[in-house]
Amino acid sequence: MIKARGLTKTFQINKFTVEAVRGIDLDVSSGEMVGFLGPNGAGKSTTLRMLTTLLRPTSGEANIGGCDLLSDPAGVRRLIGYVGQNSSAGVEYKVREELVTHARLQGLSASAARTRVGEMLEQYDLAGLEDRMIGALSGGQKRRIDIVMGVLHRPPVVFFDEPSTGLDPQSRSNLWNHIRNLRREHETTVFLTTHYLDEADSLCDRILVIDGGRIVAEGTADELKAQVNGDLVTLETSAPAQTATAAERLDGAKEVTVDGTTVRFRIARGDSVLPGLLRELDRNDVDVFSVRTSRPTLDDVFLTVTGRSLRDSETAPAFPGL
Numbered sequence: 001m002i003k004a005r006g007l008t009k010t011f012q013i014n015k016f017t018v019e020a021v022r023g024i025d026l027d028v029s030s031g032e033m034v035g036f037l038g039p040n041g042a043g044k045s046t047t048l049r050m051l052t053t054l055l056r057p058t059s060g061e062a063n064i065g066g067c068d069l070l071s072d073p074a075g076v077r078r079l080i081g082y083v084g085q086n087s088s089a090g091v092e093y094k095v096r097e098e099l100v101t102h103a104r105l106q107g108l109s110a111s112a113a114r115t116r117v118g119e120m121l122e123q124y125d126l127a128g129l130e131d132r133m134i135g136a137l138s139g140g141q142k143r144r145i146d147i148v149m150g151v152l153h154r155p156p157v158v159f160f161d162e163p164s165t166g167l168d169p170q171s172r173s174n175l176w177n178h179i180r181n182l183r184r185e186h187e188t189t190v191f192l193t194t195h196y197l198d199e200a201d202s203l204c205d206r207i208l209v210i211d212g213g214r215i216v217a218e219g220t221a222d223e224l225k226a227q228v229n230g231d232l233v234t235l236e237t238s239a240p241a242q243t244a245t246a247a248e249r250l251d252g253a254k255e256v257t258v259d260g261t262t263v264r265f266r267i268a269r270g271d272s273v274l275p276g277l278l279r280e281l282d283r284n285d286v287d288v289f290s291v292r293t294s295r296p297t298l299d300d301v302f303l304t305v306t307g308r309s310l311r312d313s314e315t316a317p318a319f320p321g322l
């Protein structure tokens with residue numbers, strides 16, 4: 001349903017060149033839900049804007065449902081819905097009038113537009129708000145209006161750009177249910193960008209990790225987690241240096257780090273090696289205040305494939321191409 005080969009986008013700002021997207025290949029099947037995960041400035045929105053015909057690629061090719069991005073942009077637009085980062089709904093309009101106008105622009109007749117908007121308002125828990133001004137709605141309600149605007153015409157492919165940014169946890173989980181329903185009810189293909197690992201983990205069949213304009217990892221959440229070697233063991237002790245030395249001696253222990261009183265390391269089957277380590281520390285009069293083992297997360301995947309944590313990357317340079 002979505003196919004791209006060698007997609008690139010280079011921006012020229014004065015004498016600087018920003019290589020925002022550096023050759024991306026994509027194959028998304030019909031009905032698949034794919035997450036495009038990466039830190040700020042990784043190239044997610046630029047890729048999305050190219051795939052939705054909002055931005056012309058510098059090179060490469062792509063098609064959506066068989067319609068070529070460059071030679072048939074109108075065909076692409078008929079097949080897609082796009083929910084951008086910023087709301088496109090007019091804040092000074094009433095909910096129903098804005099949505100009906102939007103449905104009419106999508107080619108629905110006046111009566112079909114009214115019927116469709118009524119159904120969507122029910123479905124997206126917006127019934128009763130028909131005559132409220134959009135500007136006076138809550139963040140979660142506005143986000144649901146954005147989604148309704150993106151899917152009113154029942155497109156087979158919907159692109160979401162960071163759908164839940166700025167929402168509280170309850171609104172996020174509510175929004176996720178609406179995104180899941182799109183596939184359940186209409187077999188919609190969903191392609192979404194996010195920097196929330198839990199969002200990608202919870203919603204997506206497949207995750208593409210993008211960093212510096214390139215796809216650096218790809219797979220299901222489980223496949224990606226399996227690339228990270230071992231569980232993360234975290235200990236708080238009275239003698240961190242001694243604890244780190246003991247951890248380093250364990251067969252297969254990796255990435256041993258000390259941070260204050262906290263010692264962390266990775267090892268396969270962390271639960272089974274801990275008793276021996278704790279006995280040794282006890283024999284050496286080291287007090288252990290707490291112990292935790294955790295299975296790899298998508299954050300660990302990001303760290304493994306890019307060498308940086310996704311959170312640290314929030315402060316990554318704005319111009320990775322330089």
Ligand SMILES: Nc1ncnc2c1ncn2[C@@H]1O[C@H](COP(=O)(O)OP(=O)(O)OP(=O)(O)O)[C@@H](O)[C@H]1O
Nearest residue numbers: 011018020039040041042043044045046318319320
């Ligand atoms: N119109 C533009 N002109 C110049 N540079 C741009 C433009 N749009 C994006 N960039 C640069 O391209 C790179 C990729 O930006 P992009 O918005 O695609 O990243 P992103 O992964 O979507 O980030 P975020 O999570 O912050 O939205 C960044 O370095 C950004 O500064």
